[in-house]
Amino acid sequence: xxxxxxxxSPRYRILIVDDEELIVQAMKKYFGGLGYDVDxxxxxxxxxxxxxxxxxxxxxxxxxxxxxxxxEGLQIVSxxxxxxxxxxxxxxxxxxxxxxxRESYQRGADAFLxxxxxxxxxxxxxxxxxxxx
Amino acid sequence: MRExxxxxxxxxxxxxRPLYQPIYMLGEPAxxxxxxxxxxxxxxxxxxxxxxxxxxxxxxxxxRQEALVDRICVATALGELPLLDPVTRVCLNxxxxxxxxxxxxxxxxxxxxxxxxxxxxxxxxxxxxxxxMYDGDGFRAAVARLRDLGVAIAIxxxxxxAANFKMLLDVAPEYMKLDRGIVSGCHSDPRRRAxxxxxxxxxxxxxxxxxxxxxxxxxxxxxIELLGVDIVQGFLLAEPMSGRETPQHFISSIAV
Numbered sequence: 174x175x176x177x178x179x180x181x182s183p184r185y186r187i188l189i190v191d192d193e194e195l196i197v198q199a200m201k202k203y204f205g206g207l208g209y210d211v212d213x214x215x216x217x218x219x220x221x222x223x224x225x226x227x228x229x230x231x232x233x234x235x236x237x238x239x240x241x242x243x244x245e246g247l248q249i250v251s252x253x254x255x256x257x258x259x260x261x262x263x264x265x266x267x268x269x270x271x272x273x274x275r276e277s278y279q280r281g282a283d284a285f286l287x288x289x290x291x292x293x294x295x296x297x298x299x300x301x302x303x304x305x306x
Numbered sequence: 307m308r309e310x311x312x313x314x315x316x317x318x319x320x321x322x323r324p325l326y327q328p329i330y331m332l333g334e335p336a337x338x339x340x341x342x343x344x345x346x347x348x349x350x351x352x353x354x355x356x357x358x359x360x361x362x363x364x365x366x367x368x369x370r371q372e373a374l375v376d377r378i379c380v381a382t383a384l385g386e387l388p389l390l391d392p393v394t395r396v397c398l399n400x401x402x403x404x405x406x407x408x409x410x411x412x413x414x415x416x417x418x419x420x421x422x423x424x425x426x427x428x429x430x431x432x433x434x435x436x437x438x439m440y441d442g443d444g445f446r447a448a449v450a451r452l453r454d455l456g457v458a459i460a461i462x463x464x465x466x467x468a469a470n471f472k473m474l475l476d477v478a479p480e481y482m483k484l485d486r487g488i489v490s491g492c493h494s495d496p497r498r499r500a501x502x503x504x505x506x507x508x509x510x511x512x513x514x515x516x517x518x519x520x521x522x523x524x525x526x527x528x529x530i531e532l533l534g535v536d537i538v539q540g541f542l543l544a545e546p547m548s549g550r551e552t553p554q555h556f557i558s559s560i561a562v
Contacts, residue, residue, distance in 0.1 A: 214355065219312055222364035223355060 185303050186210040186227070190220040190234040190249060191265075200233070203292045204299075217245040224252055229260055230306070231299055236266035236273065244273065247280055254281035261302040265290065313369055316350055316362075317378060323349045324383040325546035329397065329517065329539045332531050342537055343395025345432065346383035347546050363401075367435070372401040373408035380415065384422040386549035397430040397460065405433070405448035412451040419455075426456035430481060434462040449477055460517065464505060474512060482509045486520020486540070492533070493525035499533065506534045 187209050189200045197213045204211050212227065214220040217238050224232075232253050236246035246264045253262045264277045267288035274285045284298050315321050325347040330339035350356020356365065366375045380398050387396065404411060419426055431452055452459060460481035461474065465488040474482070484505060492498040502518070509516045518530045521540030530538060 212355070216311060218365050218368035219355060221368055222361045225364050226358065226360045 184208065184210060185230040186212070187231040187233065187299070188212045188214065188220065188223055188227075188229045190214045190217075190232065190238065190246070192216070192235065192238045192240075196235075199292065200295075203296065207296065217248060220249055221252055224249075224256055228257065229253075231261045231263070231303055233263045233265065233295065233299065236264055236269060236277075247273070247277060250277055250280040250282045259306060261299075261306055263295070263298060263302070265295070312354070312356065312365065313371060315354075316356060316366070317371075317374060321351060322375070322378050322382050323351070323548075324379070324386050325349060325548060326383075326388075326552050327539060327546040328544040328552075329395070329537060330543050332536045332538060339538070339543065341391070341394060343397055343428075343430070344387075344390070344552065345397040345539065346379070346387070346399065348379040348383065348399070363435075367401070367403070372435075373404040373411065376400050376404040377408070377411070377414055380418055384418050384424065387422060387424070388549045388552045390552075392425075393428070395428050395430055395458075396424060397432050399432045399434050399462070401435050402433050402445055403435065405452075406442050406444035409444065409448075412448055412455060415452075415457075416455055427458075429457040430460050431457050432460040432462050432481075432483065433477070433479070446476070465501060474508075474514070478512070479514055481517055481537075482512075482514045483517045483519055484535070486522075489518045489530060489540075490520040490522055490526060493523070493529040499529065502530065502533045502535070510534075 238245040326344040331342040356362040458480040466485035
């Protein structure tokens with residue numbers, strides 16, 4: 174098993190944004206267990222309010238936060254990029270087209286992951302981005 | 307998707323919790339400060355992101371629901387307001403945008419004060435986030451109606467960038483609340499002192515009283531008093547507290 178964090182790793186602060194409560198709870202538990210400080214949000218505006226009042230090292234956001242057709246995750250990528258040049262941002266989506274994936278990178282996403290993804294894979298990408306930031 | 311949005315939960319009964327933070331008036335040297343009033347504050351449900359007021363109100367503004375939530379905050383604050391001495395002021399926070407857009411707000415406030423048997427002369431409407439919305443017909447009309455009602459007006463966040471000088475001219479508030487960002491640390495920062503001193507002089511010329519927020523250490527309190535501010539608020543003096551706690555706090559503060 175890959176060692177995701179060493180004792181000397183800094184204590185990163187991350188924000189997880191998804192409208193599925195169970196997914197949010199699972200990711201919070203997983204990343205909290207890795208030693209990260211984890212905040213969570215379920216809506217675009219809740220995430221934006223947190224971004225306005227806190228500093229995050231990494232934001233992991235689902236593309237779709239309002240049901241069919243939503244692409245709120247793209248707005249979160251833009252907001253993160255506007256506020257913190259150094260923060261990392263990962264977009265997750267079960268519905269991502271090549272066009273949306275391209276746009277997410279244009280807006281400044283560091284990774285675009287297609288769901289379903291095992292928690293371990295999301296964590297590996299996260300650690301890699303954080304350790305190389 | 308979640309069945310209820312955070313907004314649904316906030317506007318449901320019990321979604322907003324009122325807290326009350328004492329504001330003090332400094333008296334003669336060596337005399338204890340006396341209670342001037344309470345600022346009514348609001349918090350979202352415990353254990354959520356909205357427990358922190360900046361997140362709560364940024365969220366509400368992003369949802370463009372500040373008028374609805376301001377009404378709920380005022381109603382819950384007045385509903386749980388403890389019995390106070392008849393001269394104690396009650397400071398209620400209201401967004402400039404709520405005043406500008408919610409044309410029924412002043413009538414709502416008038417009825418809410420009636421229901422609480424609170425004389426409007428004791429009430430200060432603390433206009434928060436005034437940057438964008440103060441300069442419109444709706445806001446001006448609301449301010450005129452607030453004056454007719456007999457409440458005083460304070461402009462919040464002076465010095466934070468969310469309040470500007472033209473607004474002070476247009477609104478002519480009875481109170482200018484200095485933002486903690488310029489108050490906190492003024493004892494050791496000559497630039498902050500210069501700013502506070504200038505704002506105190508400006509307030510005097512504009513017939514406004516100054517309230518300094520964010521007093522968190524004895525040195526700042528001493529300095530702010532030397533700079534001519536006599537109404538103060540901050541964690542050093544008292545933290546926000548629930549309605550149940552306030553009478554005891556008030557009694558203990560005047561017994562010093």
